[in-house]
Amino acid sequence: MTRIVLATHNKGKVAELHRILGELDVVGLDEFPGAPDVAETELTFEGNALLKARAVAAFTGLPAVADDSGLCVDALNGMPGVLSARWSGRYGAATGDRDTANLRLVLDQLADVPDELRGGAFVCAAVLVVPGGVEHCVEGRLRGTVIREPRGTGGFGYDPIFVPDGGERSTAELSAEEKDAISHRGRAFRALSELIPQALG
Ligand code: IMP
Numbered sequence: 001m002t003r004i005v006l007a008t009h010n011k012g013k014v015a016e017l018h019r020i021l022g023e024l025d026v027v028g029l030d031e032f033p034g035a036p037d038v039a040e041t042e043l044t045f046e047g048n049a050l051l052k053a054r055a056v057a058a059f060t061g062l063p064a065v066a067d068d069s070g071l072c073v074d075a076l077n078g079m080p081g082v083l084s085a086r087w088s089g090r091y092g093a094a095t096g097d098r099d100t101a102n103l104r105l106v107l108d109q110l111a112d113v114p115d116e117l118r119g120g121a122f123v124c125a126a127v128l129v130v131p132g133g134v135e136h137c138v139e140g141r142l143r144g145t146v147i148r149e150p151r152g153t154g155g156f157g158y159d160p161i162f163v164p165d166g167g168e169r170s171t172a173e174l175s176a177e178e179k180d181a182i183s184h185r186g187r188a189f190r191a192l193s194e195l196i197p198q199a200l201g
Pocket residue numbers: 067068069070071084085102122155156157158159171183
């Protein structure tokens with residue numbers, strides 16, 4: 001069975017990719033002590049995902065998958081984008097609850113933006129890097145609206161303030177399975193999974 005390393009310590013992401021890739025043996029970085037912790041210094045999701053997957057493929061000698069994602073708000077010209085995790089900076093870090101500080105900042109920034117202009121998308125770039133072989137990059141998107149007050153307790157990050165198009169519940173009010181089925185990450189991982197058999201040859 002082919003082993004693929006997912007460039008993350010996040011067990012939730014490893015489990016999600018494992019569900020999607022089925023028969024492939026997916027392991028996370030916890031299995032590789034000393035693996036490099038790569039800073040996300042690029043200005044695009046694809047660039048950051050490639051940085052991580054290349055470093056992990058070089059370190060392990062195994063095919064590596066990495067992703068990078070975030071919330072892109074139309075009224076903020078696509079930001080927080082690649083800065084999503086760190087949007088509230090050291091002020092958010094000092095509160096001890098970065099996710100809440102990040103989403104509160106976005107809500108404040110959109111306070112005067114009318115409902116019809118509050119569109120945005122969760123975006124995910126997923127990449128596969130085969131040592132000495134091919135590199136593939138795909139993107140998944142989930143369009144929706146940024147609501148005015150947080151709703152729901154599931155998910156993470158900006159989920160409580162995002163309602164996907166065509167629905168009424170925030171992504172924090174969806175079950176994990178419902179979110180996987182439509183999410184940017186689910187879409188990107190599923191698209192990548194179709195490329196893997198040929199890429200591994
Ligand atoms: P990363 O791809 O794990 O680095 O995630 C970057 C950041 O984007 C997270 O810390 C969240 O703030 C945000 N984000 C990415 N995906 C989601 C999602 O599915 N729901 C809510 N926030 C997300």
